[in-house]
Amino acid sequence: MPKINYDYLLIMPALLWIAIFLIFPFFYVIVNSFIYKNNVTLDNYVTVFKTPRFFSSLYRTFLWTIGNVVFQLGLGLGLAILLNQNFKGVSAVRSLMLIPWLSSNVIVALQWKWIFHGTCGIATKLLMDIGITSSPISFFAPNVALLSCIIVNVWRWTPFTALVFLAGLQVIPLHLYESALIDGASVFQRFLKITLPLLKPIIAVWALITFIRTFNGFEIVWILTGGGPGEATLLLPIHMYTTTFLLGRFNEGSAISVLMTLMSAIFMILYVRTAQRSE
């Protein structure tokens, strides 16, 4: 009697779910992006590229993404080194770092919308008390709104980034530092010659994950500003959402969605490659 391999049954449900709710929808939306008024056409893409908002929002999305990646990784690395020191209560502090990550994007955005409130907000008041500014700051004025959104997103993700880097720091063998110390290497040299090179694979992978997540980020900015004022914080995902669901232009929205996914796909493939190499 031939033995049936039941192992395939184990992955079958997951495979089905991915096929129905991931692969099929993506095919569907790609097909849909080439259809306009029952014709197969490139019209939707032409419309997308003719809309100045597409390119301005794309440019803004890159600013937003790069700002986020730089600050999250930079501050996260610093914080990870701090959390890697020996002090009382270090494990409790590490656990607390999970709180912003556990919070819903909606809550994070609401909290900061309130803190950054123009007239009754505490941020303006505290900054005036310290003497950094003499007049109230409107954090969501056109010229600074995107920066404010970046600050909020950086606040949300930096602690978790620090934990990821910390996990990497903890597997660096201590004797490397000890022998460097004997050789008389300074703190700075030890960081450059030991910490950074050994942490590089994790930093690279996490930079890609952060890039993909931020590039497609929607919720925080949507709640904070809704893309405004004007178009000051209109990111690509918000442009896609409003075009599709608020203006009801489904074909054009499909085209934007396909383009957005394609651009992310470059980084996703890079990620899979990097992850495989570090295996």
Next chain:
Amino acid sequence: MKINHLFKLVIIYFLVIVTLVILIFPYYWVFISSFKSTIEIATEEPRLIPRTFTLKHYEDLFGSVYKFHHYALNSLIVSLPVTIISILISTLAAYGLARGRIKGKRAFSNAVLLSYLTEPSMLVVPLFFIILLFGLYNNLIGLILTYPIVTIPFCIWMLREFFISIPIEIEEAALVDGASRLHVLTKIVLPLAAPGIFTAGIWSFVTAWNEFILALAFIAGLENWTLPLGLASYVAVYDIDWGLVSAACFLYELPALIVFAPLTKYFVKGLTLGAVKR
């Protein structure tokens, strides 16, 4: 040398305290704002210690206008089935990936990895067509069916690590004794992987509880709103009642943080390594 050491310690504590203040302050601010009277919030300078105390915002929240409890119930109706579906599907798949003799394992694990990187905003338009196709627009079932695609990939990833860490000898011994694969899974592996499965379940629940963009696109009528949609609607008016919004934020976060507090140890290890390692 000693003074040098002391100096270092002072700097460390200073930085830790600054970090914690920045981390905790938003929660503190929302917490105390939820007890301030609307008049204090709107007309007085913001104070770190409130001058007035009221529970009115919490009463309003559960009234007929803001219906916090109604939205919370909807969120629960969605999140619980999503959690169960996610656990079932990802436990099986993760075990298959860790131990099964499957052709194309690498392709499957790459597919899982790619879906883990897929953000909900990439999915919203494609899934919208599926929702329409199934006739599930403005229906909570639509959310129950679509949310697992957000939760499953990460759960598979995390659980696979758990299964791999279980010594394979235990399973092989049982298989040699003639036990079936299913028997080995249910009687030997699952009890050992219970902490991991539990963590994956909690994570799925919180992810479903927090999910926003899919609900925003797929749910139209406010009788079907989930909690994040309800909360977003509180600030979608011209005259925002920040005391009320603060109360809503506090109540929304409380259950998640209570459930999570004892689990943070697992999370710090399981999630952070799982997030970058394969």
